[in-house]
Amino acid sequence: MAKLHDRKFVSADPEKCVGCCICEYVCSMVKEKTFNPTKSRIRVIRIGPLINLAVACRLCEDPPCVAACPRDALAQEEESGIIIVDEDKCNGCGWCIEACDYGAIMLHPETKVVYVCDTCKELDKPQCVEWCPEEAIDFVTADVLAQKSRRTAVKKLFQTSVEKTAE
């Protein structure tokens, strides 16, 4: 059994994301062979100019979308943690959509079944990560994210104390 923290998912850095939506276009290009953000597995939210962030499936432990599905159409792949949709079972009822705290699972406008980021598992890495011009999107484990946050916090702490000493 894979260790949980081996699972890598797509995560955008709020400090770096500028809300350009290239990830959405890339996703539809790779997955659907067209340009159409409404068919993207990653979506960008822009609330005013200063708040921008791309959001995709975070491969939750004990994922609520899977638990919410009354038709057993969703399952979490053990190795990778990605959510597998059984398109024959899914009837687009939307319980999983309601259960997801991040809006990461969505109803496909054409197939009318749910779809979600699969981290481009057939390719060497998620293509939104590959294309993001700001290098704002990472394909990371929760451990590495925690490390990054710790390092940022500690740097800030020391920056403040260095500045105080200088005064």
Place this chain on the structure above:
Amino acid sequence: MLAYTGRILHINLSTGKVETEPLKEEWAKEYIGGIGLGIRLLMKYSKPDTDPFSPDNPLIFVTGPLTGTMGPTAGNGYAVVSKSPSTGGVAESKAHGFFGPELKRAGYDAVIFTGKSEKLVYAWIDDDSVHLLDAQQLQGKSPYETDEAIREELGDHYIRVSAIGEAGEKLVRFAAIINDEFRAIGRTGMGAVMGSKNLKAVAVRGTKDVNVADLEGFKEFIKMIHEHMKGPATRKYRTLGTPENVLVLNALAALPTRNFTQATFEGAEKVSGEYLNERYVKKIIGCATCAMRCDHIAVVPEGPYKGSMSRMEFECLWALGPNCGVDRLDAIIEAMRLCNYYGIDGISAGVTVGFGMDLYKNGILSKENTGEMDLNFGNHEALIETIKKIGTRDGWLGNVLAEGTKRAAEKIGKGAEKYANHIKGLELPGYDIRGLKTAALGFAVSFRGACHLRSGAYSPDVKGKVNRFIIEKGRGKIIMENEDQYNVIDSLILCKFSRGTYYDGLDDMANYYTLATGIKVTAEDLRKAGERINNLARLFNIREGVGTREFDTLPHKIMTVPIPDEGPAKGAVVNKEEFELGLDDYYAVRGWTRNGVPTVEKLNELGLGEFAEITKKKGEK
């Protein structure tokens, strides 16, 4: 014909009638999209001598062939074309952001509004379903408030909105149409035309696919442009942004100050790009699909304008700052925020306030006119107050200045026109063209009036490629080549900030177009399309009686008052002789008569023979 949607939507605001027509394939090829296709549609759907505020004046929203694709900058643009209430000639303006691609995905290459609604409405375009909805509750709201209210009302965060503010509703002649908070269809008064139709906003949800002809090739092309976007061609836009120009132009004594009274500004350091970035820029964000990011979002951290936020670029910063003698960035940011709030073009607004300050200094306006306000150069409170008056058409001053410098000068009289810095009714941008003479000629012949983006003719002057203090033979050719290329750029709706990333110029653009549309074009085809568009725009202006030599002029100060500042540009002024020589040179390379009218041979060469009648009727004296 991939990448195009092949459909044009007509919305009659008087009758509520909605219909679509197919886009002619030959027009796609000959006019590309954007301003080219827009001007062609304007020619077809407008009658001569229509008042810009008449219900019959069509207001044309148009996308480009690349809009809605992942193509950087061209993927996210749209243009608006109409007859201008500022110039009486052709009006066109482009904006990027997120609105254009949404319109494309809804399935339209162009949307043509005609007529006038009885009450204030907004158009709700939800793919194939089109409705006119009540907007009376949105009256007086800013474009962004309107945007938020409509998304709230329709219940979808991803709806994109392009709207006017109070200034558009009140027909301020340089009112803008704004999408995504501060992306403006800024110049030539398109917001006022929209207001004259009682159209508050256009809201769009588009869910259709946009497909390109050669997806693999297109992908590779985008990768290349993304790489170029990380390189030197976009350094300025990604780092300090266009406000970098403040110190560059100041050093050349080409930074117009106090309504073109001086060409250097003693406060330049305090309004420089360096100062702005160090103290005010909070984040740099980007438009849809762009790998460059240039939107410098400035926030005032303290003082009387604390919390004021706006995107800042050079032209508006200059117009509201040095041109009004104001050396405080906090006030300039607040003034810019107000321009976005009321929905007015920041360039024309700043130049018009500067004009008012000049009149006040010279005793043509008094305290009686200003309502006891000290409308002195450098008075930042007066700047803010006057913009509010213009944006709301408040009082005598607000109403007269809301007409723009040309008409305001006519109303005020007493020689006020000597201080009105406009060409054809459009206010000058931030280059002192007394010492940038290729630009002077380029601005004079531009079909939309004083504009730095019709030919970029300031560039050879600023970069020292020519002697900037003279006009000589050969400048006409430089301007024409730039104009034709810029027409292509504005028809593909490429952002001009990204123009340097097309290392092979028109060859790259032809490749880009062909990969997307499947229509094979060469660089020469595109160049010719650019030339065709310029001639067509000229024909429109001739048809409307504002397109001949007598309208290719420069403001009084530029032709008569030498630059007084000590330094490299001292004494520079454009004299009549060199200017007339420049016009002759430009008309000659264009294949136009000495009166600036395209010849029948030229029209036939460009496939514009059907318009020869216009040149016969109105072209010759």
